[in-house]
Every structure is written in structure tokens, then in C-alpha cells.
Amino acid sequence: MTRPYDALALVYDRWNAEADYQRWAGFLHSRFAGERISRVLDVCCGTGRMIGPLQELGYEVSGVDGSAAMLTRAAANVSPGTRLRHAMLPGAAPEQPVADAAISCFDSVNYFVSDEDLRGLFRFVANSLRPGGLYAFDLNSPYKLRTFYGDHHHGDDFGEFAYVWRNRIDGARIRFLITIFTREGELFRRHEEVHEQRLWEIAELTAAARDSGFEVVEILDNYQPVLADDETLRQTWILRRASA
Template identity: 40%
Template sequence: MTRGTGDVAIRAAEPYKYLAQVYDRWTAENQYEAWCDFVEEEWRVGPFEVREVLELCCGTGTVLQHLAGRGYSVTGLDRSPSMLERAREKLGPECPLIRAELPEVPVDGSFDAVLCVFDSMNYLCDEAHVRETMRSVSRVLKPGGTFIFDVNSLRKLRDVFGSSHYGDDLEDFAYVWRNRFEPATSCCDFLITLFARSPHGTYARYEERHRQRAYAQSHLASLARSAGFDGMVIYDDYSRRPTGPETLRETWVLTKAVEA
């Protein structure tokens, strides 16, 4: 959809349709290697060798690319065709990439481990979708396998993002990010305005609206147990530190119950 403001055309789109163009530049400071180191350490203490890995909300495939380079067989799932197109460029034609939107996980077979990194679970603003996503993961995960995901904490959505705005100019693109937190719902709305340079040297303006919800640990833990996970550890941002009042990102390690 395109709308006008004066002489400026604004293209409004679903989340990540246009961000996909600049996403890797935008997230270049993410500690992808460290995240992969963390999950590998968790997998080493499991009951079997992890080989088959599914990543939910895989985006442009950076984590999958790192894991494939370490010898894992990887599969990715994401709702955004634009992000999956970028992932395909990195991973080649042989890597299974599936377009689907959580809580659907339409894959066959079973996996040794499932990942969902970089606060993708926060996008599930309906509690029922969190519950059904965990059940979907449990369905495709081997008994004793792990589901590792991270979420932005309430403190981050409320106090860091809050009702703020900021932006930056990164030469070939610039952005303005406006946030609004709703205490009644624990949800934060993000309006992202992106100015991206075309191959012809002109700039186009795009808008995307994103929404995330913070969940109490006790709430997520209850949903995880109801989905069949009996092991549960929560860390501060891919470290071995426990979470605390200052935690901005929680890293959850869930283990699927081993059938008797």
C-alpha cells in the first residue's frame, strides 16, 4: 500500500518486507557467533548428539548459516517471503526453508533441537499463540531435545524502548524508530520509517509497524509445562548468569520430557 504525505510517497508494508533489504547491515553488531556457542554448549550436555536443527523465525538465515558451517543439518521457517529470499541467497538451494507463521510449524519428521532467537517470541502477542507454538515445537522435537529461545523482558519493552524514539543514518539507508508502550497489555508498538537508497541513487520511504508483548517468567513457564517441557532454565542474555531485575533479554532452555 502506498499513501502520500505532501510530495513524499510512503509505502506501508507487513513487518520485514522492506527491512529485509537492510536487515543484515542493521543487525551487524548482533553476537550471532556467541549465540551459537551458547546453544552448542547446551546441546553437548543433552542425552544424544544434536545433528538436525530447526530454527523458527529464521529471518535472513544468519544463525542457520553459522550452524551449517559447524556441520549441523538445518531447516528454517519464517513468515516473511522477503527474509526467506535473503536466507536462500546465503544457504543455497539444498537447505529446507519454509514459509509459515507461528503457531504453525508445518514440518515433517522430528528434530534434535529447535531454536527461536532475537526476541521473535515477543511477536506472539496472543497468549494462545504462545501456547500453541510451544505445543507445535514439542510435536516436532525428539524426547529429550531442547527448545532454546529468547525474549525481551518487561523492563526492556517498558523502560528501554518505552515511549521513545530514535534513528540513525547509515549512508545507504536511514531510519526513524518510534515506540509506544501500553502498560495495560505489556505490549510495545514500533513504527519504523525506513529510507532506503535504490540502485539509481534515489531514496524511497517505507513504513512498517511491529508489535511485541512481554510475558512474566511464571506465565511462560506454565505454558511450557503444559506443552510437555519438564526441564527449564532461564539465563541472562546467552550467558550463564541467572536473570535479575536488570535483565533485558531472557534466554530460555526448555527440555522436552522423555517418554517413560
């Protein structure tokens, strides 16, 4: 059994090749307009696939993540000299200098499974933002995790790697047992990782955000100018850090 993302980092970008990072970055750019935003912090940046598109749009972007393996991959996806910090959240010291905006994309927030951890994440972000700064994040909705993940199994063969994904849902938490087979010559090496996500309800997230010094600006449907509803699969939240 390996730590989460140690093995997944080997195949992550190929596995998620269809993720529309460019569209997500363009949507965030539209939401940042008029907000005096130049410096952006990518919290739980993974392999840096959101950093590159935002840099192309003219932002100064840095990243922080708890997986050294993912950060190693990120170096190839970002501009030379980009600050990529290895730090375990939520207990890490805030970023300095502070950013004008922060993002957490591709359901990173679901991985903060306790109330304490979620509030710790929000406090870390709040302390890494200037007053009035924005925090944009997305997460898998409870509807998606119950309906599309649930107690189901998934798998696929990509040629250079294959995977089997087995899910178990228990109340407000869902556990993923991910078995990955990576090609090594004529053979495949087997890796196993356990991931856990939280089914966060809107009221719970709103309370945690307010307790951590944020106000909720809007809750949208998958990086679109459409309000989230009961069947939204990927919620996109925009928070604003209190000015005082």
C-alpha cells in the same frame, strides 16, 4: 504501509551487523553437548543468520519463517540445499522429520503477543521435536522493553538507508512504528511497518511452556552461563520436551 519484515528484509542484516550470532551459536553448541543433537530447527529463522554458524559447527539445520522476504535473504546466508520453509506460525503443521533441538533467536517469541499464540508456538515446536529434545529461545525482557524502548523514538542514517523508530507501550504490549528510507539512485523510497511485541513475564512463559509439554531447564542472561535477573535485557531460555 507494508507487512512486517517486507521492507525490513531489505536492510535487516546491515542494520543488525553487530549482533553476535557466532557467540550465540557457540553458546548453544555448549548447551547441546551430550544431548545427542544433530538435527536443529530454526523457528522464525529470518535471514538465516543463526543457521550458517550452526551448520559450521556440524549440525543439520533447517528453517521456518512467516516472511517470504526474509527467507529470500536467508538463502544467501546458509549452505546450499538448506530447507527453508515459508509457513505462518503458530498454525502451521509440525516439521517432519522431527528435530533434536529447536531455536528461536533475536526476540522472535516476543512477537507472539497473545496467550493463545504463545501456546500455539510452543505446541508447534513440541510437535516438531523428538521426546527429550531441547528448545532454546531468547526474548526481550519486560525490563528492557519498558526501560530502553518504552515510549521513546530512535533513528539513524546508515548511508544506503535510514530509519526512524517510534514506540508506544500499552500495558503488556509495545507497538513499533518503523519508517525505513532505502536508497534508489539519487532518491530514497519510504516504507512503513508496524511491529508489536509482548512483555512476557517469567511466570507467564513458564506456565505456557508447561501447558505445551515442556519443562524449563534454565533461564539465563543473554547466551551466557549466568542466571537471568530483574535487569537482564535479553533472557535466554532452555526448555526440554517431555519424554512421554
